[in-house]
Amino acid sequence: MAGRPYASGARHWLVSLVVAGVAAAAVTTVARSGGHYHWWAGFVLIPGALIGAAGGPLLARGGGRAFAGYVIACAGALVFATGALLMFGVMGRGWPVMIMVPCLAVAGTYLWRPAHPLARGLHRVVALLALTGVLLGATFQLIEAGLVDFGDTGWWGAFLMLAGVTVLGNAVELTRHRMPYRLQAITLLLGPAVVAFLLGLRFLRGW
Structure with a gap:
């Protein structure tokens, strides 16, 4: 034994x-x-x-x-x-992998999410933003491989907008919980979410 x-x-x-x-x-x-x-x-x-x-x-x-x-x-x-x-x-063409692997690692930490709703919500924001980073890296890889071509458009603005929507969604989710500092946490998330979304829209539209 x-x-x-x-x-x-x-x-x-x-x-x-x-x-x-x-x-x-x-x-x-x-x-x-x-x-x-x-x-x-x-x-x-x-x-x-x-x-x-x-x-x-x-x-x-x-x-x-x-x-x-x-x-x-x-x-x-x-x-x-x-x-x-x-x-x-192939480091010259495969460098986006160096974006995807760390972002996947950070996203995977959500398996150890905290029990407290506030800490869990903030951790979820980080994990989902990391997944956005994975998508960004995958897009870079497709561009390097010549499979897609966005031309002169500010395509990366779409990822800024996605990040903003992600943060905003988590701010809304926090409204379901009754806990200390809930209002402060929601405010802390709303500001960057709006700024990221508007910046992304500006880049995407070329304003």
Whole structure:
């Protein structure tokens, strides 16, 4: 019975290391077969995989350590993504990934949202704004890939407007809760929401 926690922990480490090894091997194999292999990027790719693997056992344990494991895993994912881009030699075209990965990491923290309505609402704002950042990064990637072309329009204004609507929606949601400092929190959200929306509209319309 006493050995079970250690056996479980060892299994989590083994699974994490196997996943990290498979991911690193897959990226290396594809890069070599594609003729764009930069071997030195392995010094970034492999540490990133190992850092990410270090977060796996903590995530599997759950509880308070799970968040620390999540942060470590996300840091490893960012380093790993950097190494993959360098190994393929596409950093010049794949740089939007460096926007999407951190934003996804921030959005994922909503799994550990606070219990208090005010803190939860503010955390939700940050998580949803991070998702907006993911969409922005994806749009940049489509532009870099030549799949879309917005010309000279201020297309990024649409994302400012989306951010404003997101913040405004969360301000409205806070009105459902009876709690201290509710009015102050709503006011704090309304101001930036209106400014972001109007700025986005200005850029989008070219005023």
